[in-house]
Amino acid sequence: MRRCAAFRLITALCLLFLYLPIVILVVNSFNASRFGSVWGGFSLHWYRALLANERVWQALVNTLLVALVATLVATVLGTLAAFALHRYHSRWQQLHYALVYAPLVVPDVLLGMSLLLLFVHLGVSLGLTTIMLAHTSFCISYVAMVVLARLQDFDFSIIEAAQDLGAGWWTILWRVFLPLLAPGILAGSLLAFTLSLDDFVISFFTAGPGSTTLPIQIYSMMRHGTPPVINALSTLLLVLTFAVVFAVQRLTKGKLQ
Amino acid sequence: MKSVLLMMVTLLALCGCEKDKPVLHLYTWSDYIKPELVQQFEAEQGCRVVMDFFDSNEAMFAKLKAGATGYDLIFPSSYMVAIMQQQNMLQPLDHSRLPNLKHIDPVYLRFTEDEAMHHSVPYMVSNAGIGYLKSRVADFEPSWTMFGRADLAGRMTLLNDMRETLGAALKTLGYSLNTVNEQELTEARDLVIAWKRNIAKFETDQYKNGLVSAEFLLVHGYNGDIQQTMEENEDIGYALPREGGSIASDDMVIPQGAQQVELAHAFIDFIHRPEVAAQNIAYVYFLSPNLAAYALLPDEVRADPTIFVPQELLGKCEPIRDLGADNALYSKIWDQIKAAD
Numbered sequence: 133m134r135r136c137a138a139f140r141l142i143t144a145l146c147l148l149f150l151y152l153p154i155v156i157l158v159v160n161s162f163n164a165s166r167f168g169s170v171w172g173g174f175s176l177h178w179y180r181a182l183l184a185n186e187r188v189w190q191a192l193v194n195t196l197l198v199a200l201v202a203t204l205v206a207t208v209l210g211t212l213a214a215f216a217l218h219r220y221h222s223r224w225q226q227l228h229y230a231l232v233y234a235p236l237v238v239p240d241v242l243l244g245m246s247l248l249l250l251f252v253h254l255g256v257s258l259g260l261t262t263i264m265l266a267h268t269s270f271c272i273s274y275v276a277m278v279v280l281a282r283l284q285d286f287d288f289s290i291i292e293a294a295q296d297l298g299a300g301w302w303t304i305l306w307r308v309f310l311p312l313l314a315p316g317i318l319a320g321s322l323l324a325f326t327l328s329l330d331d332f333v334i335s336f337f338t339a340g341p342g343s344t345t346l347p348i349q350i351y352s353m354m355r356h357g358t359p360p361v362i363n364a365l366s367t368l369l370l371v372l373t374f375a376v377v378f379a380v381q382r383l384t385k386g387k388l389q
Numbered sequence: 390m391k392s393v394l395l396m397m398v399t400l401l402a403l404c405g406c407e408k409d410k411p412v413l414h415l416y417t418w419s420d421y422i423k424p425e426l427v428q429q430f431e432a433e434q435g436c437r438v439v440m441d442f443f444d445s446n447e448a449m450f451a452k453l454k455a456g457a458t459g460y461d462l463i464f465p466s467s468y469m470v471a472i473m474q475q476q477n478m479l480q481p482l483d484h485s486r487l488p489n490l491k492h493i494d495p496v497y498l499r500f501t502e503d504e505a506m507h508h509s510v511p512y513m514v515s516n517a518g519i520g521y522l523k524s525r526v527a528d529f530e531p532s533w534t535m536f537g538r539a540d541l542a543g544r545m546t547l548l549n550d551m552r553e554t555l556g557a558a559l560k561t562l563g564y565s566l567n568t569v570n571e572q573e574l575t576e577a578r579d580l581v582i583a584w585k586r587n588i589a590k591f592e593t594d595q596y597k598n599g600l601v602s603a604e605f606l607l608v609h610g611y612n613g614d615i616q617q618t619m620e621e622n623e624d625i626g627y628a629l630p631r632e633g634g635s636i637a638s639d640d641m642v643i644p645q646g647a648q649q650v651e652l653a654h655a656f657i658d659f660i661h662r663p664e665v666a667a668q669n670i671a672y673v674y675f676l677s678p679n680l681a682a683y684a685l686l687p688d689e690v691r692a693d694p695t696i697f698v699p700q701e702l703l704g705k706c707e708p709i710r711d712l713g714a715d716n717a718l719y720s721k722i723w724d725q726i727k728a729a730d
Contacts, residue, residue, distance in 0.1 A: 167601040167618070170602045337457075339441065341439055348444075352442035
């Protein structure tokens with residue numbers, strides 16, 4: 133019983149450690165003072181400032197656009213890569229594995245700088261497209277790794293059973309294989325989406341005129357700007373995320389029943 | 390999924406409108422210009438202004454050096470302008486297109502790396518001084534020697550920046566803050582070590598929070614930062630020490646490869662139109678060194694010590710210059726300070 137209480141305490145402390153910063157951020161978004169160290173009274177001032185700040189909204193649109201496109205493309209390519217890596221074992225696949233794995237361990241600065249040099253040498257003009265390409269390239273790796281882990285637990289005799297029962301490859305793909313793999317693919321794409329959303333270094337180097345993303349905007353605001361506006365924006369995004377998660381849970385629940 | 394695609398296509402279409410107008414691309418710091426002025430410029434010139442932001446001179450330089458193009462006007466700090474000029478990354482300015490340069494306050498040109506404005510024009514200047522709580526610091530004197538005062542022990546911070554903090558000590562001793570004389574630097578080192586024993590810590594980022602919450606009573610900081618804390622707490626005062634200090638300038642430059650050279654010139658000239666410069670000072674709360682603009686400012690701005698450096702102190706202030714190989718000397722002294730107890 134004592135042990136149980138100790139574990140409970142550890143769990144509570146971990147959760148506190150994870151969520152306290154977010155709570156502080158939400159509280160500070162209503163703080164009239166721009167400095168987190170004092171409470172200047174309750175105020176919606178930062179939300180009003182946020183509404184009036186077109187640059188932040190433009191940056192948010194840019195960020196979401198990049199994250200959506202990069203996630204979609206990376207999910208498809210990453211899943212295909214994971215399948216190839218799992219199904220075939222040859223020397224070329226070992227090289228393939230190393231190449232897919234590399235972006236996970238290569239520092240962002242290196243990745244960003246080399247992509248910038250590549251785009252410059254190819255004469256591609258920098259902009260949203262180049263950020264999307266860059267994000268797709270590192271997102272593929274994350275999706276591939278997550279899906280690969282799922283594939284390693286995959287029981288391929290199910291596929292054989294489906295074939296025995298007369299299913300064609302199209303049916304097997306859509307009715308058996310993908311539904312079973314879906315949690316892995318979803319987890320991979322969510323990870324990719326999150327990473328793309330908050331990437332600063334690679335975005336900074338591959339961004340061109342008119343394609344400032346939210347992280348770039350936030351870093352630059354540290355010097356002259358009003359960072360509390362970002363507290364307000366983060367709170368809104370947080371509410372949105374919780375709403376989406378809640379909605380998804382409700383919807384899937386309905387389906388199961 | 391279809392609706393997402395549709396949304397994206399719509400967004401792309403929205404981004405693509407107004408393509409016929411010329412576009413001026415600025416690469417600058419966030420919130421560093423009054424937004425209405427940009428709109429006014431767009432209306433006057435029949436163009437669109439797109440702004441992108443960087444968070445450090447070094448990152449901006451690395452990106453441009455690697456070959457990134459598309460920016461027509463950049464706002465780096467003066468020391469970085471000097472480096473970019475050495476690397477042939479800047480275009481010479483056509484003064485015939487910049488009639489408003491005649492308004493520029495010549496006093497401040499001394500703090501840039503390009504006094505003739507051959508390839509850069511000062512945009513805003515800032516300085517480092519002392520912010521303090523008026524009601525809590527008895528007998529405040531505008532002097533760096535405050536950091537030695539025993540009654541404030543443990544409640545003060547110095548900038549965690551070797552050039553700024555050693556610079557303050559060098560100024561206190563009456564030397565140049567760009568000195569490379571080892572004897573002078575050793576004296577400055579001993580002074581900073583004495584201060585170090587008396588202060589809470591070296592702090593560059595959190596001193597604003599500390600000052601507002603009265604955790605710190607007196608801090609070494611930048612005028613723009615202290616100005617932000619003053620909006621929260623009327624008890625905060627700011628002064629540039631009588632021994633002098635550092636003044637830094639952010640400049641406007643046109644990089645090689647700029648597409649809209651003519652519009653970029655027009656923007657520089659627009660910024661230094663006196664009424665525009667005055668509005669910009671009142672909004673950004675840094676000094677745009679434009680003599681004719683000063684008279685157009687409201688009295689309270691004109692009298693604000695965080696913006697205007699007292700005339701008699703200007704001669705004692707210096708810009709922090711890039712010392713090239715001699716930077717190692719400062720690093721060595723700074724390491725000794727950090728290691729001392």
